[in-house]
Amino acid sequence: MQRPSAGLPVPKNKTVTIVVYSPPNPPLIVPRVVGADIKNANEMLNAMGFRVIVEGDSKSAGSVVSVQKPGAGQYLTVGSEIRLLAEKKTVDADEASFNN
Numbered sequence: 895m896q897r898p899s900a901g902l903p904v905p906k907n908k909t910v911t912i913v914v915y916s917p918p919n920p921p922l923i924v925p926r927v928v929g930a931d932i933k934n935a936n937e938m939l940n941a942m943g944f945r946v947i948v949e950g951d952s953k954s955a956g957s958v959v960s961v962q963k964p965g966a967g968q969y970l971t972v973g974s975e976i977r978l979l980a981e982k983k984t985v986d987a988d989e990a991s992f993n994n
Contacts, residue, residue: 919943919972926966932957932980943972952980 927935961979
């Protein structure tokens with residue numbers, strides 16, 4: 895809103911009042927973090943403004959996100975909770991033979 899209305903002439907040194915509306919934080923799209931290093935995923939989601947709850951093996955080197963709730967693509971507002979399940983990444987037989 896503004897006073898006087900747009901398009902009306904305003905004498906010099908007359909006050910113009912403008913009211914600015916700032917909408918609340920828009921929802922954010924939850925990114926996919928499954929398979930990501932748990933520490934990096936936690937830091938990224940926290941930086942976006944989400945409250946992150948980590949469950950499982952988050953202390954071992956090589957721990958990755960195995961499950962995230964809610965899943966990627968969901969819309970959440972800042973401050974919403976995201977749960978991550980951390981598991982130590984194991985190399986399967988195919989990966990081991992490929993890497994050798």
